[in-house]
Amino acid sequence: EAEVAQSPRYKITEKSQAVAFWCDPISGHATLYWYRQILGQGPELLVQFQDESVVDDSQLPKDRFSAERLKGVDSTLKIQPAELGDSAMYLCASSLEGTVNSPLHFGNGTRLTVT
Amino acid sequence: DAKTTQPPSMDCAEGRAANLPCNHSTISGNEYVYWYRQIHSQGPQYIIHGLKNNETNEMASLIITEDRKSSTLILPHATLRDTAVYYCMWNNNAGNMLTFGGGTRLMVKP
Numbered sequence A: 001e002a003e004v005a006q007s008p009r010y011k012i013t014e015k016s017q018a019v020a021f022w023c024d025p026i027s028g029h030a031t032l033y034w035y036r037q038i039l040g041q042g043p044e045l046l047v048q049f050q051d052e053s054v055v056d057d058s059q060l061p062k063d064r065f066s067a068e069r070l071k072g073v074d075s076t077l078k079i080q081p082a083e084l085g086d087s088a089m090y091l092c093a094s095s096l097e098g099t100v101n102s103p104l105h106f107g108n109g110t111r112l113t114v115t
Numbered sequence B: 001d002a003k004t005t006q007p008p009s010m011d012c013a014e015g016r017a018a019n020l021p022c023n024h025s026t027i028s029g030n031e032y033v034y035w036y037r038q039i040h041s042q043g044p045q046y047i048i049h050g051l052k053n054n055e056t057n058e059m060a061s062l063i064i065t066e067d068r069k070s071s072t073l074i075l076p077h078a079t080l081r082d083t084a085v086y087y088c089m090w091n092n093n094a095g096n097m098l099t100f101g102g103g104t105r106l107m108v109k110p
Helices: none
Strands: A005-007 A010-013 A019-024 A031-037 A044-050 A053-056 A065-068 A075-079 A088-095 A110-114 B009-013 B018-023 B033-038 B045-050 B061-064 B070-075 B084-092 B104-109
Touching: A005 A088, A010 A019, A019 A088, A019 A110, A031 A075, A044 A065, A044 A075, A075 A088, B009 B018, B018 B033, B018 B084, B018 B104, B033 B061, B033 B070, B045 B061, B045 B070, B070 B084
Parallel strands: A010 A110, B009 B104
Antiparallel strands: A005 A019, A019 A075, A031 A044, A031 A088, A044 A053, A065 A075, A088 A110, B018 B070, B033 B045, B033 B084, B061 B070, B084 B104
16 A cells, blocks of 8 residues: 655754655645644644645644645755754654645654754 | 534544544534544554444444534444544635644553
8 A cells, every 4th residue: 555655764863953754745736735743642734735726724833844745746845944842753744635625644753852 | 703512532442433422512414524543753644534324444434423413433343453543624615714623532442
């Protein structure tokens, strides 16, 4: 079964540094999502793409977070500068259409630790 | 917000059926109910989804009440590998957002 690929699997960075995460969705999936999951909580949506366009980034802290999906395929999420409170699992997911009848498929995430 | 209510934790004996409830009283008429599960240190895994009718696949069954305000995920013969956090959720039609709640931590015991 095709999978959503994410890298790196783990990242440790010092506060005020820049950090980036990469996601390659399942081939043919038009919709891509980035989630943040703090330990012990459910995932929280940060940004949703339809092809290369942002559909929703209302929960993305835009002063320090940015996301792009330039060619409508893979995507990068960046944090600059990182803060201690950004320590979390960052999950990428994709779906075929992004409609109400289209399940999400998740990668295994990048666990970020900010020291 | 697309809010769901689930019990924070449940236990189930291995080999028995696990019935996980979810309340989604504000769901709209054309929004599907989804269930995912998350095993420690992995991303959430899709299990099943449905609109009005009960659904079954190789992993589980989904029972949705007639008024669609609640649903139950059934794992017919739970195994130790089914120990995970189970999330019930649905799309928010306004923005295609998928909102996770706190989930139910299912512990399957030998």
